[in-house]
Every structure is written in structure tokens, then in C-alpha cells.
Amino acid sequence: MSDVPVVFGGEVSSETLHLSEFHGTRTRGLDGLAIPPRSGLGGRVMEQRRPAAVSDYGASMSITHHFDRPVLGEGLKSILAVPVVVAGVARIVMYAALRERGPLGDRVGDIMTTAARRLGQEISVRDEVDRRVRLLATTRSMLDSDVSRTAELRSVHEELSDLARSIGDATIRRRLDAVAARVAASFGQDIPHDIRAQEVSQSLTPREIDVISQVALGCTNIEVAARLSIGAETVKSYLRSVMRKTESHTRYEAVVACRRLGVLPS
Structure with missing residues (x-):
């Protein structure tokens, strides 16, 4: 809006608008x-949840004048305020x-x-x-604090899996993997029986799992980057690595593969 010299705004937190x-x-x-709320033009808009404007x-007379000093000190006269409303x-x-005094015009309003x-x-x-991330975290917390039997079975399963990875004999390793899978099944976790599948799931790094978990929630690369505090190119690199390890051609295939491997919840 090149014809509007000043634009500004801020977020509403704890029912207070903070200009930033x-x-x-x-x-x-x-x-x-x-x-x-109800203070000045911004407080009125925040309270009524609809745009409002003053030409001087x-x-x-349609607003309070709590903020005349900073507003008039900036030299502002004609102002339009528009709220961003989410879920009311x-x-x-x-x-x-x-x-200067006078209306901003329909084009600016549109x-x-x-x-x-x-x-x-x-x-x-x-x-x-x-919301989905919080729900997932809550679900995991409930499962983790379920009963001592489940915790003990998980511990036994992890020890068996670690032991299987340390065994060089393929036959013994497969038998240990099978026992570990039976233990996992007893507390409702679906563990892949295929050795190759276990190798793939074990090869995924914690950061790669973090990235594919966010992708599974529907986040774009930019949103994943913001949530994990990493660069968008770094997200792409992790995602390519996951796709390569799971032999997937698309993001969707990688998510499906990780769910099948038990890396992500179904």
C-alpha cells in the first residue's frame, strides 16, 4: 500500500493489544x-471484533482518548484499524x-x-x-504413566532389542527380535518383524524423527523450521535423508513408511 505512509500493529495477549x-x-x-479493550481505536476494534476508522x-467522539499523546505525537490523523479474528x-x-484528515478510502479498507x-x-x-501436538504429548504422557507393568515390559523390550543388535549371529538375532516383538505386542506396540525395517527405523536420527513428526502433522517446511528453530534448508536436508532411508519418493510416502515402522503413531 504505497499510498499509505504508516502501517503498524501488534498481537493480542491476555486481552491486551501490544503494539510491536x-x-x-x-x-x-x-x-x-x-x-x-475499549480503549482508543484499537481497544474498540479488539472489543467489537470488526474494523473501525476515524478521519480525525x-x-x-467515537473513541476514548487515552492514547492521544503518542498518536498525535506521531502526527497521525486518519486511522483505520482492522482485527484479525480467529474463533471469535x-x-x-x-x-x-x-x-492528514480524511477517509483512507475503500481500496485501503479492502x-x-x-x-x-x-x-x-x-x-x-x-x-x-x-492442538494436535499438545494432544500427542498428553497421550504419550498418559501412556508413560499408565502402570508399572507396562514400564517394565518396555524396559525388557529395549534390553532385548539392544542385545539383538549386539549379536553377530543372524539366527540368534532374529530369534531375539521375535521375542522382543512378542513383548512389545503385550503392551500394544506394533514392532516390525522384518530385520531390514528395524535397521531403517534405528538409522533415523532424533532430529530426523522430529522433522518427519512435524510433517506428519501437516506442517510445511517453513513451519517445521520455525517450530524446531532450524533453517528451512536444514529441514529439506533432514527430509531428504528420511526419504532416502525409507526408500520413499514423496513426503507422504515417508510419513506412511515411518508409521509402518513404528517411528510415528498410526
Whole structure:
């Protein structure tokens, strides 16, 4: 929006809007401003969950004037505020502003509204991914704290698997693997019987498993990178390694293969 000199915004946390992103401002008066519901233009938008505008901020009778000093100190007069609403709650408020009186116009309003809608959809998707991750963590926690018998069986299974890997004799190793699989089956874990499958699952590094787990939840490479605090190219490298080890040609095939191997939950 080259015809709008100032845009800014921030996230809503604990029912308070925190301004943190700015473009075109000349002062730091708005930086870090905390805006409660119903206060100023942003607080009104956050409370009502719909766009609102003023053509002369300092003289407007439709808003409170708690923030006149930083707003007028920046020289802003005509301001449009648009909320990003997810599941009926304002999560972000975006502003477009002019330093002269008068309406911003329909074009600016349409652009801001479209951007808010798209951002809301993206946040909604990320919220769902986060929900699934929390659900998975809760499920794992419940399983881990189930009963002492399950914990003991897991320990026996791990010891048998470690012993099998240390045995050079293929026949004995297969017998130990079979016993380990029977122990695993007793507490509901499906362990691959095929030696090659076990070798593949054991060859996956913890970081590769982290990456393919996020992919299985529907995350893009960029989202995986953000969640694991690594670069997008690093994510691609780990993913290629998983695909090579599982002899998969696509991300989807790699996820299916890892589920079949027991690396990911079915």
C-alpha cells in the first residue's frame, strides 16, 4: 500500500493489544504500547471484533482518548484499524494511517480486510497443529504413566532389542527380535518383524524423527523450521535423508513408511 505512509500493529495477549510492528513511523511513541479493550481505536476494534476508522483522531467522539499523546505525537490523523479474528477472538490488530484528515478510502479498507482474513486463516491452521501436538504429548504422557507393568515390559523390550543388535549371529538375532516383538505386542506396540525395517527405523536420527513428526502433522517446511528453530534448508536436508532411508519418493510416502515402522503413531 504505497499510498499509505504508516502501517503498524501488534498481537493480542491476555486481552491486551501490544503494539510491536511499525512501518513509516517517525517516533517511538507507539512502540510497546499496551492497549486494553475499549480503549482508543484499537481497544474498540479488539472489543467489537470488526474494523473501525476515524478521519480525525484527535477530534473523534467515537473513541476514548487515552492514547492521544503518542498518536498525535506521531502526527497521525486518519486511522483505520482492522482485527484479525480467529474463533471469535481478536488475535491481532492492524492499522493503516495518514498524517492528514480524511477517509483512507475503500481500496485501503479492502486490502486490509483481505490481509486480515488470510492471516486469520493461517493462524487458525497453526492453532490446529499446536492442538494436535499438545494432544500427542498428553497421550504419550498418559501412556508413560499408565502402570508399572507396562514400564517394565518396555524396559525388557529395549534390553532385548539392544542385545539383538549386539549379536553377530543372524539366527540368534532374529530369534531375539521375535521375542522382543512378542513383548512389545503385550503392551500394544506394533514392532516390525522384518530385520531390514528395524535397521531403517534405528538409522533415523532424533532430529530426523522430529522433522518427519512435524510433517506428519501437516506442517510445511517453513513451519517445521520455525517450530524446531532450524533453517528451512536444514529441514529439506533432514527430509531428504528420511526419504532416502525409507526408500520413499514423496513426503507422504515417508510419513506412511515411518508409521509402518513404528517411528510415528498410526
